[in-house]
Amino acid sequence: MGDNERMTIRRLLIRGGSVLTMDGRLTAFDDGYVAVRGDTIESVGNGSPASEPGTEVIDARGCAVLPGFVNAHTHLAMTLFRGIADDVGLQDFLTKVVGEESRTLNPARIYAGATDACRESILAGTTAALDMYWFPEQAARAGRPYGVTVAAGPAFANFATPEKTSVDRKLEAAESWLSRGNGQGPQWLMPHSAYALTRDHLNALGSLAQRYGARIHVHASENEREVDTVREMHGASPIEVLADAGLLTDRTVVAHAVQLSDNDIRLLAEYGAYVAHCPWSNLKLASGIAPVRALLDAGVRVCLGTDGAVSSNSLDLWSSIRLAATLHKWRERNPAAVGAHDVLTMATRVGAQALGLDERLGSLEPGKKATMQVVELSGVHHAGVADIWSAMTYSARPGDVRDVIADGVPIVRDHRLLQDDALLRHAESTS
Ligand SMILES: [Zn+2]
Numbered sequence: 001m002g003d004n005e006r007m008t009i010r011r012l013l014i015r016g017g018s019v020l021t022m023d024g025r026l027t028a029f030d031d032g033y034v035a036v037r038g039d040t041i042e043s044v045g046n047g048s049p050a051s052e053p054g055t056e057v058i059d060a061r062g063c064a065v066l067p068g069f070v071n072a073h074t075h076l077a078m079t080l081f082r083g084i085a086d087d088v089g090l091q092d093f094l095t096k097v098v099g100e101e102s103r104t105l106n107p108a109r110i111y112a113g114a115t116d117a118c119r120e121s122i123l124a125g126t127t128a129a130l131d132m133y134w135f136p137e138q139a140a141r142a143g144r145p146y147g148v149t150v151a152a153g154p155a156f157a158n159f160a161t162p163e164k165t166s167v168d169r170k171l172e173a174a175e176s177w178l179s180r181g182n183g184q185g186p187q188w189l190m191p192h193s194a195y196a197l198t199r200d201h202l203n204a205l206g207s208l209a210q211r212y213g214a215r216i217h218v219h220a221s222e223n224e225r226e227v228d229t230v231r232e233m234h235g236a237s238p239i240e241v242l243a244d245a246g247l248l249t250d251r252t253v254v255a256h257a258v259q260l261s262d263n264d265i266r267l268l269a270e271y272g273a274y275v276a277h278c279p280w281s282n283l284k285l286a287s288g289i290a291p292v293r294a295l296l297d298a299g300v301r302v303c304l305g306t307d308g309a310v311s312s313n314s315l316d317l318w319s320s321i322r323l324a325a326t327l328h329k330w331r332e333r334n335p336a337a338v339g340a341h342d343v344l345t346m347a348t349r350v351g352a353q354a355l356g357l358d359e360r361l362g363s364l365e366p367g368k369k370a371t372m373q374v375v376e377l378s379g380v381h382h383a384g385v386a387d388i389w390s391a392m393t394y395s396a397r398p399g400d401v402r403d404v405i406a407d408g409v410p411i412v413r414d415h416r417l418l419q420d421d422a423l424l425r426h427a428e429s430t431s
Helices: 003-008 076-081 090-104 107-123 136-146 167-180 199-212 224-234 238-244 262-271 279-284 292-298 317-331 340-354 388-395 420-430
Strands: 011-020 028-037 040-046 056-059 063-067 069-074 126-131 149-151 188-191 215-220 252-256 274-277 301-304 372-376 401-406 409-413
Touching: 011 372, 011 388, 063 340, 063 388, 069 252, 069 274, 069 301, 069 340, 076 090, 076 107, 076 136, 090 224, 107 126, 107 136, 107 401, 107 409, 126 136, 126 340, 136 149, 167 199, 188 199, 199 215, 199 238, 215 238, 224 238, 238 252, 238 262, 262 292, 274 292, 274 340, 279 317, 292 301, 292 317, 301 317, 301 340, 317 340, 317 388, 340 388
Parallel strands: 011 056, 011 063, 069 126, 126 149, 188 215, 215 252, 252 274, 274 301
Antiparallel strands: 011 028, 028 040, 063 372, 372 401, 401 409
16 A cells, blocks of 8 residues: 555554443453554454554543444434423323424424434434434434434324425335435334324335335334224234334334233244333333333343433433333342343444444444444542443443544544534545
């Protein structure tokens, strides 16, 4: 390679920290390093390899290094409405939010709201999000300057939306979009829920997803009233309806899955679907506690989401991690029911699988994209900590995230977003 080429390939070495790789064996290195060439992880291990001249070194002593988190269910632009529907249940929440959305939103506002969400996310170590919202290209665009990979696609619902178009017209547009392919990773179809669509529309979406191999994101079985409504409308449980419509697949991410029958759990496992567990939202809307232990025992792949900033008021996955590692102890009357390894895996590796991005993201392994966070353990709230997994699960906070690197590019350094011109260069190079 020529001198010019050598100069343009960025090399980064993160060393001296406790590295949680989140690989399939949960390999950890106490005095670990991650060596990065360009946008890719070259090697990970203990100690420190000899570095080439010009390598940028990030000293991670006193820190943990782990993959960026994957928020597997959110509505990013709902930061615009934070606090408008507190202390109500799901159905009143929807009435309030749907009205506000259809009255006030347009693509520019959605871009602005999603931009705030991406800033909040990246500063807290979240580098990928599965986003269900209107004008989905806006959230995807908002993520790019901040190194946040936003998986998005058209969302379908029979209620009034800011897109002001019918489900039938959106189905036609989606088919033409799917048939072109976007060349930028998986394509998504997002039926809002079984209660917001007719059986014909659900079937049409199922066959569209099957024809084009699209991934599917859908809300289901969020609370008892929803399950009753869907039974009245469609004569079966939400999960059964999705299965019948061809929408339950190994490319499907079901948000919530709180109120499940044994048969629902069996179906989720049989079809290989993912469940995005959203504990904050489920508690705040008094929806319930998802049977996560039973799902894991059945072989269902469970990932973690915050839901939107109206239903959980924060896009901080750290609090979801802590809650997920705590709630199921009570639900199962067993303090070992779900623990640190389970929830950190949900927030990283399984989340990346759910997004269809596990070849790039979700663990720190050679060949994957260099997308990671460096988390400080110097806060007094970590004093005396004996175990890094414990610290990451039960005592870490968003403010502990010191540095975030996305595709080999530092986006957050020393708790601050880097200059906007650097961010824009990153956006151009990845768009
Ligand atoms: Zn949601």
